[in-house]
Amino acid sequence: MFEVLEGGIQTTVQDYPGRVGYLDLGTYPAGPMDHFAFRIANLLVGNPQGAPALEVTAGGLKARFHDSRAVAITGADMQPTLNGTPAPLWETFAVGPDDLLELKFVKGAGLRAYLAASGAFDVPEYMGSRATFTVGGFGGFEGRGLKKGDRVRLKPAGAPAGQVGRRLRTDRRPQHGTHWEIEAMRGPQADPDYLTAEDMDFFFSHPWKVDRNSNRMGVRLESHKWQWARESGGVAGGHPSNILDNGYAVWTVNVSGDQPIILVADGPSLGGFICNATLIYASSWKVGQLMPGRDTIRFKEVTIDEATALAASIDEAISERSIERR
Structure with a gap:
């Protein structure tokens, strides 16, 4: 007990x-x-x-x-x-x-x-x-x-x-710090119909501060004035981040208005905003250690092959090979 x-x-x-x-x-x-x-x-x-x-x-x-x-x-x-x-x-x-x-x-x-x-x-x-x-x-x-x-x-x-x-x-x-590099892949809505090439370059190069209003549903990042590739969401809504409701992946980055939000363990399963990037399996754990209101992150773009290799590496680390006796 x-x-x-x-x-x-x-x-x-x-x-x-x-x-x-x-x-x-x-x-x-x-x-x-x-x-x-x-x-x-x-x-x-x-x-x-x-x-x-x-x-x-x-x-x-x-x-x-x-x-x-x-x-x-x-x-x-x-x-x-x-x-x-x-x-x-x-x-x-x-x-x-x-x-x-x-x-x-x-x-x-x-x-x-x-x-x-x-x-x-x-x-x-x-x-x-x-x-x-x-x-x-x-x-x-x-x-x-x-x-x-x-x-x-x-x-x-x-x-x-x-x-x-x-x-x-x-x-x-793992070495915990106050600035984190988090690997992610583009998509599902990262194409130029939604965000400009400059927007995506900024996303992967800018150090984002973690907003204090973060929890197990979503880790909010500081707002940013995106350029956007369109003036509105059309039939989906007046803001260019709006799309018709669609399913959200776990550990995806949801751009709600001008604020990126990493949808985490208890997040929503669908909604009407674009998701321009998705964290890879091997890097998602880092989000669990982000201190709201203090830490910053930088997204590092990786390919599917790199994501697969990193997944194999972390699974190997979580094994008896990593355990020793004092």
Whole structure:
């Protein structure tokens, strides 16, 4: 059992890859914003990479364990402590009955941390996933973030000793900063009928600041006065960013009026604005660590071949080849 003493800013149960296959019903997949850190946390404690674990946004989680477990914390540094003593990041450690685990608030760069426990968190499956979709109020633990007094079940697990001391190699650990390079491909609406060549050149060369009004639905970027290749959206609307409603890809960049918005884990499944670029699988995790109101990003255009190679590289990194023992 995992007893929540303080839920923090927002702490949710997620799984990977989330609730796949329901975009036609208006449901985005949910799941972790940073799939790299999430999957590594599970790998460290001996769980399947997609097993339910906690996503802690900004910090403030305090909880008590009621049995012995192997635990790993990955992602942003929230100065974790176990019974008041500093706990490691990217490394498995043991907890026992009545142990108190606390994640303070983000220190330095990054925004989200992930907490995995051996056996995994035991919440009901809904539409093929245990991921929390707070917008719809379903999945995870009662369809919401954790709060004081919640008691979350954990599945049975063996003795933690076999997992303790497993850690991610230093050269595999992501370096969080305040400026990020995020790989993306053009499209689906990047052709000159919508945006000028100068617009697209600006998009891939300009450092974009992350707007403070960002969350698990969308990461907003600063507004920009685009040139646009047309005066209006025609029958779709008066603004040139308007198009007839169409399906949105996950991790696509939606240009709503003059503001680019990266549609992320809990985003809308369709709408009436153009999407001029889409993040690749290997770079999407970076968005989960962007600090609203502070960080900047630059989009790097890549080809399909480059995206495929980067996908293979990150999958190799999220494997036993990257794990060592202390």
